[in-house]
Amino acid sequence: xxxxxxxxxxxxxxxALYDTERGLLADALxxxxxxxxxxxxxxxxxxxRDHVRRLLPLxxxxxxxxxxxxxxxxxxxxxxGPGLGGALLVGASVAxxxxxxxxxxxxxxxxxxxxxxxxxxxxxxxxxPFIALLxxxxxxxxxxxxxxxxxxxxxxxxxxxxxxxxxxTAMLLGLGYPGGPALARLAEQxxxxxxxxxxxxxxxxxxxxxxSGLKTAVLTRLRSLEPVDEATRADLAASFEAAIxxxxxxxxxxxxxxxxxxxxxxxxxxxxxRRLRAQLEKELAKVGARVFFPPLRLCTDNGAMIxxxxxxxxxxxxxxxxxxxxxxxWDLAEAAAQSTPRR
Ligand code: KG4
Ligand code: ZN
Numbered sequence: 001x002x003x004x005x006x007x008x009x010x011x012x013x014x015x016a017l018y019d020t021e022r023g024l025l026a027d028a029l030x031x032x033x034x035x036x037x038x039x040x041x042x043x044x045x046x047x048x049r050d051h052v053r054r055l056l057p058l059x060x061x062x063x064x065x066x067x068x069x070x071x072x073x074x075x076x077x078x079x080x081g082p083g084l085g086g087a088l089l090v091g092a093s094v095a096x097x098x099x100x101x102x103x104x105x106x107x108x109x110x111x112x113x114x115x116x117x118x119x120x121x122x123x124x125x126x127x128x129p130f131i132a133l134l135x136x137x138x139x140x141x142x143x144x145x146x147x148x149x150x151x152x153x154x155x156x157x158x159x160x161x162x163x164x165x166x167x168x169t170a171m172l173l174g175l176g177y178p179g180g181p182a183l184a185r186l187a188e189q190x191x192x193x194x195x196x197x198x199x200x201x202x203x204x205x206x207x208x209x210x211x212s213g214l215k216t217a218v219l220t221r222l223r224s225l226e227p228v229d230e231a232t233r234a235d236l237a238a239s240f241e242a243a244i245x246x247x248x249x250x251x252x253x254x255x256x257x258x259x260x261x262x263x264x265x266x267x268x269x270x271x272x273x274r275r276l277r278a279q280l281e282k283e284l285a286k287v288g289a290r291v292f293f294p295p296l297r298l299c300t301d302n303g304a305m306i307x308x309x310x311x312x313x314x315x316x317x318x319x320x321x322x323x324x325x326x327x328x329x330w331d332l333a334e335a336a337a338q339s340t341p342r343r
Contacts, residue, residue, distance in 0.1 A: 001074045005307025008091030009083025009111045011042045013054040014303030017066045025066035027304045028058040048086035075317040077310030080108025081327030088326040105320045112332045114305035115267040118294040126263050126292040131255045136268030137163035142207050142255045148312045153333040155207025162270045165211035190238030197243040249279045262289040272299040
């Protein structure tokens with residue numbers, strides 16, 4: 001079965017072709033980073049318009065790379081939510097339109113399900129059950145994953161998501177948008193022990209997170225240190241990154257212990273963070289657990305994870321869906337409870 005994956009939930013246009021026999025044949029991506037950088041964050045209307053411009057050229061290029069024709073596609077999978085309403089609508093309507101044109105079904109995929117199944121695209125592939133740490137710009141969640149379609153939320157952030165905390169702190173440090181990768185690069189030159197920042201909720205005894213106080217802690221330090229030289233900014237970046245990583249690692253360890261599991265899967269944009277990767281490898285090895293990451297390029301938003309999630313959920317194309325509702329806010333555990341995989 002050849003599956004076309006379409007991702008347009010935020011500021012990345014992703015198109016991929018996944019063959020259930022041969023694997024990933026093409027994975028085309030256009031990042032809107034430059035478009036939004038001018039405004040210091042994603043401008044939803046500009047995002048939607050850019051998806052409109054990019055989708056069909058990307059589709060053509062993916063088909064060329066895969067040496068396939070649009071008529072070869074058996075199933076179209078698109079991100080149905082959560083995400084920006086207008087951006088989701090572009091992907092959903094292109095999927096529905098293509099579906100009508102080539103007489104193939106279009107199915108909606110939960111964006112977070114795409115992220116959390118993406119480590120299964122890697123080698124070695126983790127076996128079920130596992131704990132998933134979803135760390136993106138909009139979400140920080142720990143989930144227990146028993147099999148495809150069976151997800152239980154164990155804990156999540158009470159305020160800012162980890163990626164959001166990276167982005168907001170990067171802004172305070174004058175790093176612009178998108179801040180996460182820039183802050184991580186700056187942190188590599190800094191001393192993570194210079195500023196002992198709080199580790200919010202690290203000892204809360206549950207699996208909840210809170211990151212909004214961390215950026216305030218950075219802001220307070222910044223104000224007391226002004227004017228701030230480059231080395232101090234790097235030390236602040238490193239101290240912030242260390243604080244957030246310590247909390248994420250501790251809660252992952254707690255989640256594994258609570259559920260009696262020894263496999264952790266990390267997904268979402270912050271999963272690209274080198275310090276998080278290294279600390280998780282090191283700390284989980286101590287308790288005999290293993291951590292699995294998606295390939296770096298699949299950590300952030302992409303079409304491959306959407307096509308791949310559809311491949312895991314559908315063993316053959318389902319009956320055609322006539323409408324295409326989207327869900328800008330969409331709880332994964334609730335969604336999974338309502339629809340077990342159709343086989
Ligand atoms: O999963 P993703 O591409 O989009 C969402 O669904 O949110 O994640 C984007 C988030 C952004 O907040 C970005 O700053 C963060 O992931 N991010 C990073 C790194 N690379 C991306 N945060 C920390 N370190 C990185 N290397
Ligand atoms: Zn995402």
